[in-house]
Amino acid sequence: MQTENRSQRIAVTGATGRVGSHLVEILAQRGHDVVPIARSQGVDVVSGEGLDQALVGVETIIDAATGPSPDQQEATAFFIASAQNLQRGGAAAGVKRIVVVSIIGIDKFHGGYNAAKVAQEQTLLEGPLPVRIVRAAQFHEFVEPLVGWTIKDGVAHVPEMRTQLVAAGVVAETLADAAEEPEIENGSITEVAGPQEERLADAAAALFASRGDSLEIREGRGAPLAQPDDPDAAAYAEGAALPNAGAKLAGPSFEEWLAVAKG
Ligand SMILES: NC(=O)c1ccc[n+]([C@@H]2O[C@H](COP(=O)([O-])OP(=O)(O)OC[C@H]3O[C@@H](n4cnc5c(N)ncnc54)[C@H](OP(=O)(O)O)[C@@H]3O)[C@@H](O)[C@H]2O)c1
Numbered sequence: 001m002q003t004e005n006r007s008q009r010i011a012v013t014g015a016t017g018r019v020g021s022h023l024v025e026i027l028a029q030r031g032h033d034v035v036p037i038a039r040s041q042g043v044d045v046v047s048g049e050g051l052d053q054a055l056v057g058v059e060t061i062i063d064a065a066t067g068p069s070p071d072q073q074e075a076t077a078f079f080i081a082s083a084q085n086l087q088r089g090g091a092a093a094g095v096k097r098i099v100v101v102s103i104i105g106i107d108k109f110h111g112g113y114n115a116a117k118v119a120q121e122q123t124l125l126e127g128p129l130p131v132r133i134v135r136a137a138q139f140h141e142f143v144e145p146l147v148g149w150t151i152k153d154g155v156a157h158v159p160e161m162r163t164q165l166v167a168a169g170v171v172a173e174t175l176a177d178a179a180e181e182p183e184i185e186n187g188s189i190t191e192v193a194g195p196q197e198e199r200l201a202d203a204a205a206a207l208f209a210s211r212g213d214s215l216e217i218r219e220g221r222g223a224p225l226a227q228p229d230d231p232d233a234a235a236y237a238e239g240a241a242l243p244n245a246g247a248k249l250a251g252p253s254f255e256e257w258l259a260v261a262k263g
Contacts, residue, residue: 005030005031005180006180007031007032007033008032008033008059008060008179009032009033009034009035009057009058009059010027010032010033010034010035010058010059010060010061010062010179011034011035011037011054011055011058011060011061011062011095012024012027012034012035012036012037012061012062012064013037013038013045013061013062013063013064013065013082013086014037014038014063014064014065014066015034015036015037015038015041015064016036016038016040016041017038017064017065017066018139018141018142018168019064019101019136019139019168019171019172019175020036020038020064020065020172022168022169022171022172023062023064023172023175023176024036025172026169026172026173026176027176027179030176030180032179035054035055035058037051037054037065038065045065045081045082045085045086046067046078046081046082046085048085048089051085051086051089052089052092052093055089055090055092055093055095056093057093058090058093058095059095059096059097060095060096060097060098060099060179061086061090061095061097061098061099062098062099062100062101062175062176062178062179063082063083063086063098063099063100063101063124064100064101064175065082066078066079067079070112070113070224071113072111072112072113072115072116075113075116075117076115076116076119078116079116079117079119079120079123080119080120080123082120083120083123083124083127084123084127086098086124086127087123087124087126087127087128087129088127090127090129091127091128091129095129096129096130096184097129097130097131097132097179097184098124098127098129098130098131098132099131099132099133099134099175099178099179099184100120100121100124100131100132100133100134101134101135101136101171101175102117102120102121102133102134102135102136102189103117103135103136103137103138103241104135104136104137104164104191104193104241104242104243104244104247105135105235105240105241105242106118106121106135108235108240109226109232109235109240110230110231110232110235111226111230111232112225112226112232114232121133125186125187130184130185130186131184131186131187132178132181132184132185132186132188133187133188133189133190134171134174134175134178134189134190134191134192135189135190135191135192136166136171136174136191136192136193137163137164137165137166137191137192137193137194137241137242137243138163138165138166138200138241139165139166139167139168139171140165140166140167140168140194140252140254140257140258140261141167141168143165143200143203143204143207143254144207146200146224147200147203147204147207149224150223150224151215154215154216155215155216155217155218156204156208156215156216156217156218157218157220157222157223158200158201158204158217158218158219158220159200159219159220159221159222159223159224159225159226159233159236159237160199160200160201160219160220160221160233160236160237161199161200161201161225161236161237161241162197162198162199162236162237162238162239162241162242163197163198163199163200163241163242164193164194164195164196164197164198164241164242164243164249165193165194165198165203165253165254166192166193166194166250167194167251167252167257170192170194170250170251171192173250174190174192174248178190190246190247190248191243191244191246191247191248192243192247192248192249192250193242193243193247193248193249194249194250194251194252194253194254195249195250195251195252195253196253197239197242198253198254199219200219201217201219203254204217205217206254206255206258207258210258210259210262221233221234221236221237
């Protein structure tokens with residue numbers, strides 16, 4: 001993929017988040033003028049507060065924000081409002097393109113947060129500005145909260161899930177590359193994932209071992225990603241979240257990342 005080094009003003013939504021914080025750093029290192037967008041920076045992509053001022057002179061928006069709730073309805077409301085505000089505000093400010101981070105396999109699931117991400121992609125694509133979609137696997141940094149949600153009475157009830165976990169920093173590099181592409185093909189999708197397939201239960205075991213934590217792990221189809229009889233529980237187990245041929249694959253693996261994160 002061809003990229004160019006010309007410096008631009010780039011707004012990053014979700015600038016303080018798992019992927020957004022890496023992105024802000026990488027873009028600044030590459031010589032871009034970065035506008036960080038988050039409520040803690042005084043800009044709200046849902047209410048629109050501060051957005052028009054933040055987008056002045058911006059050429060590219062990289063959308064890496066997400067609301068606090070993984071609930072389908074709440075997340076859908078967040079993403080539809082943010083997508084409409086970014087398209088409307090971006091077009092009014094003369095922005096040229098939007099790059100969005102999405103999730104591998106979202107259209108193979110039937111509901112939940114994945115459905116909200118489908119609504120986000122669709123709403124962005126309905127707007128006037130061209131949109132470049134980067135679908136990522138689950139982040140290494142996301143394993144801890146994901147597994148944490150499943151702990152009850154000292155047992156982690158980890159869903160049966162095949163995934164190709166990736167470092168948020170690698171996803172941020174890929175988003176920065178997409179923002180530097182000289183031409184954006186509207187609606188084009190690329191995928192980015194880690195170097196190898198993993199089971200979420202194995203990643204949870206490695207995480208607990210790295211902390212000397214002896215929590216029991218029980219793997220089974222179901223919560224928190226989908227109810228046990230939900231077709232999405234089977235989809236997670238059968239590999240719907242794995243990358244397709246042609247995806248960018250890059251290390252570190254989860255264990256390598258964990259060793260560095262642990263220091
Ligand atoms: N986590 C994963 O494994 C994963 C995998 C693939 C794709 N993704 C996608 O990557 C994106 C970022 O995920 P993440 O895990 O990095 O998120 P995160 O760590 O939860 O960070 C969310 C960011 O959004 C900001 N935010 C929340 N509400 C906002 C609002 N109303 N207006 C402006 N900013 C707001 C937060 O800052 P404030 O609270 O200060 O507003 C924060 O900077 C999401 O779209 C997600 O679907 C995530």
